[in-house]
Amino acid sequence: MTIHKEGYTSIALTVLFIFIINAFANYYFADVKWLLWLLYILSFLLFIIVLQFFRHPIRKINPDDLHVLCPADGKVVVIEETVEQEYFKDKRIQVSIFMSPVNVHVNRNPVSGIVKFFKYHPGKYLVAWDPKSSTDNERTTTVVENPLGIPVLFRQIAGALARRIVWYVNEGDQVKQGDQFGFIKFGSRVDVFLPPGTEIKVNLGDIVKGGITVLAEFNNK
Structure with missing residues (x-):
């Protein structure tokens, strides 16, 4: 530690x-x-x-291109099909992890690959569980295409207490699954958007660990 x-x-x-x-x-x-x-x-x-x-905490990461690892410690608060409006502009499966102030707040890459898109958005500081926080709050959006050619979008979202988002990635970077991509101070959430058909490995209310818990698995057929 x-x-x-x-x-x-x-x-x-x-x-x-x-x-x-x-x-x-x-x-x-x-x-x-x-x-x-x-x-x-x-x-x-x-x-x-x-x-x-x-x-x-020091964690041993087991990379797997078929797996999507949790990007943060916390609790699964959203699993739903939705339309991702910023980058894909089509249907995706959204999985959201809420981080309370007592959680580890290191944010980790859910997949390995190339950063295809990155953008920082200034915004509001609504409570992290407010549905509008995904689109109205201060946030970052990152898209990484993994070695299988599958793009995964993940989004840091500031909350009512979280007033500073830190990121360590830029477009074109090669990133490794489980490595840090950022940090959010004092509680917030991270959203992950996955292709339809991806097998979700967690349930609502599950307590998860960043870089350890398998969030989802791609179909390798």
Whole structure:
């Protein structure tokens, strides 16, 4: 287990905030022992919460071109056939993973291949489970064509608390299944759009792990 690089600044600011608040309390309320101890406990809890959010577990990835791996830790909240309007403009199977603030927030490539399309969209910060968040919120859209020639679209979506989306891919990049493609701070979701006929391997409500859980499997016939 390591700390993700995206957390360095946030952790440093948290430590600074804790130091300032505790120094102020010790200067003005030195005689109010119960208040100081309460503040110490709350400070410790705040530090642990921020630290765990940026944890970066080491995972062994088993690449398979027939598999689509989960792009994030979280809970499966959507499995439905829909029309993807931005890139494919036709029917796709959408699978959405909701990440709560307690989940690991590393985003991983669901497939290996070439990045055929990438676009960042500024937008709103609706709650991640709002259906309009897919089209109205700040988000990124990435399309990777795997070695079998199958394109997979995945989308990072900011939520009410998630105010920063980070990505590490650009059009033309060669990416590897399970490697990081981005990070979203403080809870949100990732949508995956798959070709009709793809066999979905998860169910609504399933708890999944990025780079580990097989989200779907392509028909190799």
